[in-house]
Structure formats: C-alpha cells, structure tokens
C-alpha cells in the first residue's frame with residue numbers, strides 16, 4: 093500500500109482506538125511503517141506539550157485535567173495529522189471526541205481481560221490502573237466496550253495474536269473499498 097491509503101488526503105489514514113494493552117501504540121507504528129506514512133500517538137503529543145510523562149500529569153494535575161489536554165490533542169491530531177493516529181484508551185470517553193471520530197476511518201483493536209492484563213503488566217506506567225489494577229481493568233473494558241464499538245468502522249480482535257499479525261489484519265481491512273468508504 094502507498095501513502096495514498098486511507099479515506100482521503102486531508103485526514104489520518106486511520107485512527108486506532110481500544111483499551112490499554114490493545115496494542116494501539118505498537119500496532120500503529122507497524123501500520124504506519126508499512127504504509128510509509130508518519131505515525132502519531134496522542135499520548136506522545138500530550139507529553140510533549142505538557143513537558144512531562146502522563147503519570148506525572150495525572151499525579152500533579154489529576155485525571156480531569158489530563159482529559160482536557162487529551163480532548164485538545166485529539167482534535168488537533170484529527171484535523172492535522174496525515175498518517176496513522178493512535179489515541180489513548182480513554183479518549184473515546186469524551187462525547188465531542190466520539191462525534192469528531194464519526195468523520196474518520198476508525199479501527200477498534202479489541203482485547204479481553206487476560207491478554208490486556210498480561211500486556212500492560214498492571215504497573216505504574218498507566219496511572220488509572222495503579223490501584224486495584226485487575227478489577228479496574230475489568231470495569232474499564234466493560235464500561236468502554238460500547239463506546240469503542242460506537243466509533244469503529246472495523247473491529248480487529250487481538251487476543252493471542254502478535255502485533256505483526258494484528259497489523260496485517262488492519263492493513264487488509266484498510267485495503268477493502270467497503271471499509272474505506
């Protein structure tokens with residue numbers, strides 16, 4: 093596939109959503125490499141503009157402030173980024189973000205509790221999972237599943253599948269004229 097892949101030249105080639113541990117950051121990079129387009133992760137955008145890592149933003153300013161930064165970063169990236177875009181797992185919580193996503197080709201990387209827990213290690217790098225990680229992850233998966241489904245054009249299950257295979261499945265879906273609209 094070439095740099096023209098995706099729904100149009102004036103927007104991201106595709107936007108990856110899904111819970112923490114779904115592989116959005118990892119698979120997004122692989123897809124961008126394959127398409128030879130730039131890769132952007134809104135978490136990286138937020139860290140760059142805040143000048144500190146996400147756990148520190150949560151610790152210093154709280155989740156609500158992080159969500160404000162996230163909404164702005166997602167809107168900026170959806171308007172300006174021309175490659176593959178990965179969102180943070182909680183970006184779809186915002187009504188206005190879900191509204192914006194309606195205009196984009198959105199791929200939902202799904203993952204169930206066992207693989208998600210294994211992959212994120214339930215450690216400190218994701219501040220939301222710092223307390224009672226397994227129960228929090230279960231609740232988060234259940235609560236957000238309908239939101240991911242609401243915005244998705246394509247759902248790609250990732251359980252038991254390595255990132256390269258997930259990327260191949262996404263690339264195949266992106267080459268389908270029906271998916272690209």
Ligand SMILES: Nc1ncnc2c1ncn2[C@@H]1O[C@H](COP(=O)(O)OP(=O)(O)O)[C@@H](O)[C@H]1O
Nearest residue numbers: 111112113114115116117118211250253254255
């Ligand atoms: N399909 C997969 N199979 C196994 N491990 C994976 C898979 N996708 C991602 N990982 C690993 O899981 C961890 C979280 O992946 P990441 O891309 O950061 O997920 P997300 O951005 O969705 O939270 C990383 O260590 C990554 O290498």
Ligand SMILES: O=C(O)C1=C[C@@H](OP(=O)(O)O)[C@@H](O)[C@H](O)C1
Nearest residue numbers: 111112113135180181182218219
């Ligand atoms: O699920 C969430 O609310 C979050 C997911 C993280 O991104 P990943 O989904 O890439 O881990 C990051 O944005 C932040 O820690 C909050």
Ligand SMILES: [Mg+2]
Nearest residue numbers: 116117135180
């Ligand atoms: Mg990520």
